[in-house]
Amino acid sequence: MRLKQIVEVPLHDDSPHLFLTFETGEVLFIWGHDDKYESWQLGFSNTSIDDGDWEIVACPNDGLAICGPEDIVGNI
Template identity: 35%
Template sequence: MNKEDHQLARKLLTTYLTGTQLSTIHLASFVSLDFINLYDAMNPEISLRIETDRLYYGDVESSKDWVVRHMTKEEMLHLIVTLHTERITGVRIGKTIPHLFLTFSSGKTLVVNGSDTYYESWTVDLRLNAEATASIVAVPGDELAVFASDNALFQDRVTD
């Protein structure tokens, strides 16, 4: 995985997703989640598009044998709806495989599989305004791609 893309993605996701909570669920051939930060009016519009059916939800820190597994659409929706009142307290991306780890206020972590041979497993879109946009995508081949506008507004708020 490209080290620079991984670092930029980690910084963007940590800066903007931490403190948010689920606000809207959209269903299509994929699941799209919109997030809101009730405590930061400057936070961008954030959406997570999940195109994989392989997820894990639980305690990844103390459990060494956790594994992402296939979930039915009904199981995914039930899990996602139960998360709507929780805030995201931590975000990370796997080092060798771009699994997305979202830790919630309950202490449990949602892991979205980032590994697929043929399709993009997940995408996070950030939009501060019409000029400042970024997309972080788990692409086929266990890679991560970051597409960001040249606008410096993101860089002003991103922390190390």
């Protein structure tokens, strides 16, 4: 999967179940619900200072924590 391009990343409406759809049409489903633990985390690090780094975490009890550039995250 390392070299496959991701073309869509939707989240489930009720729980942060993650769906990664690749250019081949394959889908990777990652369970996003747990009462005690983080289910998954996804990060992106960019070498460009303008774009910044991103981190998204599926928190216990169906929450999401989003860390990224303030001008974007502050508007979510």
